[in-house]
Amino acid sequence: xxxxxxxxxxxxxxxxxxxxxxxxxxxxxxxxxxxxxxxxxxxxxxxxxxxxxxxxxxxxxxxxxxxxxxxxxxxxxxxxxxxxxxxxxxxxxxxxxxxxxxxxxxxxxxxxxxxxxxxxxxxxxxxxxxxxxxxxxxxxxxxxxxxxxxxxx
Numbered sequence: 001x002x003x004x005x006x007x008x009x010x011x012x013x014x015x016x017x018x019x020x021x022x023x024x025x026x027x028x029x030x031x032x033x034x035x036x037x038x039x040x041x042x043x044x045x046x047x048x049x050x051x052x053x054x055x056x057x058x059x060x061x062x063x064x065x066x067x068x069x070x071x072x073x074x075x076x077x078x079x080x081x082x083x084x085x086x087x088x089x090x091x092x093x094x095x096x097x098x099x100x101x102x103x104x105x106x107x108x109x110x111x112x113x114x115x116x117x118x119x120x121x122x123x124x125x126x127x128x129x130x131x132x133x134x135x136x137x138x139x140x141x142x143x144x145x146x147x148x149x150x151x152x153x
Contacts, residue, residue: 010082010083010084010085011043011044011082011083011084011085012043012044012050012084012085012087013041013042013043013044013077013084013085013086013087014041014042014043014044014050014053014054014057014086014087014088014089015038015039015040015041015054015086015087015088015089016039016040016041016054016057016058016066016088016089016091017039017072017088017089017090017091017134018040018058018064018066018091018092018093019090019118019134020093020115021115022117022118022119023115023116023117023118024039024115024116024118024121024134025039025040025062025064025098025113025114025115025116026038026039026040026113026114026115026116026124027039027040027061027062027110027112027113028110028111028112028113028114029109029110029111036124036125037116037124037125037126039088039153040057040058040061040062040113041053041054041057041058041061041088042057042061050087050089051068054066054068054089054091058091059096060101061101061110061113062096062098062099062101062113063096063097063098063099063100063101063113064093064094064095064096064097064098065093065094065095065096066091066092066093066094067091067092067094068089068090068091069089069090069091069092070089070090070141070142071087071088071089071090071141071142072088072089072090072138072141072142073086073087073088073138073141073142073143073144073145073148073151074086074087074143074144074145075087075088075144075145075146075147075148075150075151075153076146076147076148077147077148078147086148086153088151088153090138090141098113098114099113100112100113101113118131118134118135119131121134126152126153127149127152127153128152129150129151129152130151130152130153131152132152133151133152
């Protein structure tokens with residue numbers, strides 16, 4: 001996308017993968033026709049670092065404070081028609097309790113936040129490929145993997 005000053009604009013979306021006791025934290029919101037659960041996260045705001053963004057989104061969407069354990073994957077999202085970079089981090093919870101966000105400024109509100117058994121992810125619209133990555137401890141982390149469908153998202 002080109003803005004008024006002819007600069008190329010693209011979006012960076014950062015998501016957090018938080019797994020505890022073989023369960024992964026998901027938020028309930030409209031993702032697409034096949035899925036209504038997603039990983040917590042959102043768009044990077046101007047002046048924000050990737051780490052600041054995931055800390056802010058996790059707190060806003062789930063009520064939890066987190067720490068980054070490692071970079072998982074960097075992906076493109078070609079299905080949007082715009083340039084969208086998707087970055088996912090493996091997180092650990094440091095404090096807080098799960099709570100619903102206020103949704104006061106959300107175009108796509110969150111209706112539920114919960115841990116879901118990793119083995120049940122396909123029931124929530126996630127690809128088996130993503131389940132396999134989790135069970136294999138996220139092989140080849142820290143790499144660019146092309147389209148995010150390559151990791152089952």
